[in-house]
Amino acid sequence: MRELVVQSLCVYLNLLIVLICKFYLFFGLSGSCCNSLHSASPAILNGNEPLLPVTSPTAAPQPFLPLLAPSPLGPFTNSSVPKLSGQCLLDFGAAQSMMSDASIDCVATFAPYLANVVCCPQVEATLTVLIGQSSKFSKELALNGTSAKHCLSDFQQILVSQGANNSLQQICSIHASNLTEGSCPVKDVDEFESIVDTSNLISSCEKIDLVNECCEQVCQNAISEAAKKLALKAYDLMNIDGHHAVTDQSTRDGDCRNIVLRWLANKHNPSQAKKVLRGLSNCKINKVCPLVFPDVSPVTKGCHDGVSDQRACCNALAGYASRLQKQSFTTNLQALDCAATLGMKLQKENITKNVYELCHISLKDFSLQESGCLLPSMPSDVILDQYSGISFLCDLNDNIPAPWPSTSQLPAQSCNKTIKIPALPAAASGQRSIYSKDVKYFLLIVASVVLTIIL
Numbered sequence: 001m002r003e004l005v006v007q008s009l010c011v012y013l014n015l016l017i018v019l020i021c022k023f024y025l026f027f028g029l030s031g032s033c034c035n036s037l038h039s040a041s042p043a044i045l046n047g048n049e050p051l052l053p054v055t056s057p058t059a060a061p062q063p064f065l066p067l068l069a070p071s072p073l074g075p076f077t078n079s080s081v082p083k084l085s086g087q088c089l090l091d092f093g094a095a096q097s098m099m100s101d102a103s104i105d106c107v108a109t110f111a112p113y114l115a116n117v118v119c120c121p122q123v124e125a126t127l128t129v130l131i132g133q134s135s136k137f138s139k140e141l142a143l144n145g146t147s148a149k150h151c152l153s154d155f156q157q158i159l160v161s162q163g164a165n166n167s168l169q170q171i172c173s174i175h176a177s178n179l180t181e182g183s184c185p186v187k188d189v190d191e192f193e194s195i196v197d198t199s200n201l202i203s204s205c206e207k208i209d210l211v212n213e214c215c216e217q218v219c220q221n222a223i224s225e226a227a228k229k230l231a232l233k234a235y236d237l238m239n240i241d242g243h244h245a246v247t248d249q250s251t252r253d254g255d256c257r258n259i260v261l262r263w264l265a266n267k268h269n270p271s272q273a274k275k276v277l278r279g280l281s282n283c284k285i286n287k288v289c290p291l292v293f294p295d296v297s298p299v300t301k302g303c304h305d306g307v308s309d310q311r312a313c314c315n316a317l318a319g320y321a322s323r324l325q326k327q328s329f330t331t332n333l334q335a336l337d338c339a340a341t342l343g344m345k346l347q348k349e350n351i352t353k354n355v356y357e358l359c360h361i362s363l364k365d366f367s368l369q370e371s372g373c374l375l376p377s378m379p380s381d382v383i384l385d386q387y388s389g390i391s392f393l394c395d396l397n398d399n400i401p402a403p404w405p406s407t408s409q410l411p412a413q414s415c416n417k418t419i420k421i422p423a424l425p426a427a428a429s430g431q432r433s434i435y436s437k438d439v440k441y442f443l444l445i446v447a448s449v450v451l452t453i454i455l
Ligand SMILES: *[C@@H]1O[C@H](CO)[C@@H](O)[C@H](O)[C@H]1NC(C)=O
Pocket: 076, 077, 078
């Protein structure tokens, strides 16, 4: 047991150091980072990072961001008091802690790299909860166009004042129209409850089983069914004005799905609602590899001829992987998917030999930076700590070799329980404990941006 602890501590420290170095570089600072880990010499910042505190060598460590102010509207600094429109009736206080989480999940520089996995899911869940909660008073599950504009702007202002990136609307492609009913013909709470089988919806989604929901789809099916029922209403209206006929079925279903989610957020308290909404978005994000694959021809050139020149092949593959690694953090399940996608692209180009094995490509190579952090399949919120700065929960079970897709088989689905991918990290990654039953699956909190130690 002691050996285990020591060993994991080493892993922890190694990762910590690697991540510190990585993120140190990330922020565009120069210098040899690992050597200066314990030195107190201040780094010169380039002035583009208003959030980084400038510390003197003798100053006590300062947090990367000051701690959240007790009030959600409380600004971090004097320079970023949110300027609210005064025309949004949403009760931002009702989702105070979700808004704080969203601000940190989307923290300035990191937002683009966490967009797909943590930041945007949390932003969307927060907006859903805000509208759902406000429907208790307004009796409506959507905002009108004017309100939507003001509320989205106020929402963004508050988040930015708490440290979030100021281009969240672009990063998460959120428009004011996303706060309205869109093409869904139902937004009134009473009408909703007269159409939908609400008791089934509640019982299916009240205690969402985070590990099994993605495969069993109990809550997701109930939501789809409810959304379809609402969307069907459009056919009745069509006979009257034809306005809704313009939108196609799937857009309408999608818009009604948002209405259903808001209704659920009205019935749950914000923290339950968050659990359900983030659980559902995890199912969605883990289904697809979020990376954009550039042209594979450099790899096919390096690895052709039955891989006669191993060095050239692995260099080409490493070069290609490093381009992928600049894009985004990924979850372990996404990384599996990315490995399969790239493998199939290469196989199409007649690279039949398992070049992942040849070049020791592992799952974590499909997440941000070579030795970066592969997130668990249910990524937790980013943590802001006064002493350690910003940290994420990483899946340390990330050294497993990237599986080379088999030509005779479809890519293994994580829901297929009869398939045993070596150490598939699916279910166990839901656990937040440091040790789970299976030692292979333990997770650690990895402090990643201990800038204050470096500075
Ligand atoms: C905010 O402004 C007050 C008064 O102008 C000043 O005393 C305080 O130091 C400022 N705080 C920050 C974080 O700039």
